[in-house]
Amino acid sequence: MLENELKTLIEELRTVRSESNTVEVKAANRGCPKVRDTLSAFSNQSGGGTIIFGVDEDCGFNVCGVYDAADLMKKVEAQCQEMTPVIRPLFTVSSVDGKTVVSAEIQEIDNFDKPCFYSGRGRLKGSYIRSGDADRLMTEYEVYSFEAFRKKIQDELRTPERAIMQDMQTKAFSLYLDLLKTKKPNLSELPNNELCRLQGFTDKGRPTLAGLMLFSSYPQAYFPQLCITAVSVPGTEISSTGSVGERFIDNKRLDGTLVQMLNDALMFVRKNMKTATIIDPDTGKRTDKTEYPVIAIRELILNALIHRDYSIHTDSTPITIRIFSDRFEIENPGGLYGRMTLDRLGKVSADTRNPAIANAMEILGETENRYSGIPTIINAMEEHGLPAPKFESDRGIFKATLFNRSAAVITDDVETEILEYCKTPKSRAELGELFSGRITVAYLMEKYIKPMAEKGALGLTIPDKPKSKYQKYFSLKQYQK
Secondary structure, three states, rough: OOOHHHHHHHHHHHHHHHOOOHHHHHHHOOOOOHHHHHHHHHHHOOOOOOEEEEEHHHHEEEEEEOOOOOHHHHHHHHHHHEEEOOOHHHHHHEEEEEEEEEEEEEEOOHHOOOOOOOOOOOOHEEEEEEEEOOEEEOOOHHHHHHHHHHHOOOOHOOOOOOOOOOOOOHHHHHHHHHHHHOOHHHHHHOOOOHHHHHHEEEEEEEEEEHHHHHOOOOOHHHHOOOOOEEEOOOOOOOOOOOOOOOOOEEEEEOOOHHHHHHHHHHHHHHHHHHHHEEEEEOOOEEEEEEEEHHHHHHHHHHHHHOOOOOOHHHHHOOEEEEEEEOOEEEEEOOOOOOOHHHHHHOOOOOOOHHHHHHHHHHHHEEEEEEEOOOHHHHHHHHHOOOOOEEEEEEEEEEEEEEEEOHHHHOOOOOHHHHHHHHHOOOOOHHHHHHHHOEEEEEEEEHHHHHHHHHHHEEEOOOOOOOOOOOOEEEEEOOOOO
């Protein structure tokens, strides 16, 4: 971080009088504070974070200066050495109001090395994650999710005690074996029990979770909550009620094999979303246009079924589908897996949490298994004239939201609203929060913020680094330095 960037960041803290998910302040005017929890949290979160020493939160974020810059950096470095893996902070020293301040930039570590934790407490008691402006101890499941990736634990291959091979002797399984031998001739000579083992459907002669979820006549006999719950509500919130007080327009629990749940969920959504009939004035041809592109809905359901977490930690958590008057939501247990991040979603190949299930669904012709799902969803929404989909991954949950035309109606007052809100500098995240439920962050930035900055309506707090994670936007007409 350059000195001028540090000064700008401190000035913004004075203005907003609040820390954030990427910035922590410590007075450090009477000695070096303990920052191991924050070191862990910043190392574990996407993008890392910055600790600023010499700013007193209790005194309105005024600069108080550090007691001794050299000794402070030495002691913070010592705390970094106590972390697993060891952290390498990047220090910046500057003078603000005649007082010395020090910043320590903490880089996000590779997902393969997460979670970063304080060695003195151990992985379960020393691993933290950032939540707002606070450091929160990771749950056992959050720690496990990193462990599963690093150790390549395949939860889809676990075997329930009561399951027996007869559970998989179904017509669906026989059809799959025929397809497999047709598509992969090199496997056609192998006996069926060997094929099952190689495909991950059995382990030591017993059916695995993957085998049961794909081919059992009723997988929920062993995993009751590995299903889909789907609701359609009359308003924009789950608590909304209709004209006669009804809470749900439709409410279903969908179970069966993965293919059965995919088809039933798609049928549920098609039944509960609106369809417009369009008549071509020239040809008289009738065309039905659904509220959301069906291909996008199918890809989202398929993604949830294939890539959800199948560990013991989520056995009691179903996939949920919610249809509101202005949007469609689908949520599954298991956040983004491995090295994937939201900003790279759909742009690069992803680590696969459940390769046996993914491969089987490809053989069945349900998916291409070529990481094309997210781009397909994005393109389908654009072609349908709707805002870009919204993807969220937080605390072991992945959530996707599609907005319909009622949510896509954007008035001419948006620019005025942005200028009013940006009387004081606002970050991308804060702007996204302002328009949450109306416009996606990506759409807002591309269609409004960037053009407004280019034409001089908005200014940047760090103009020489427009893509800086500390970047904020302010109204040039109303903002005062």
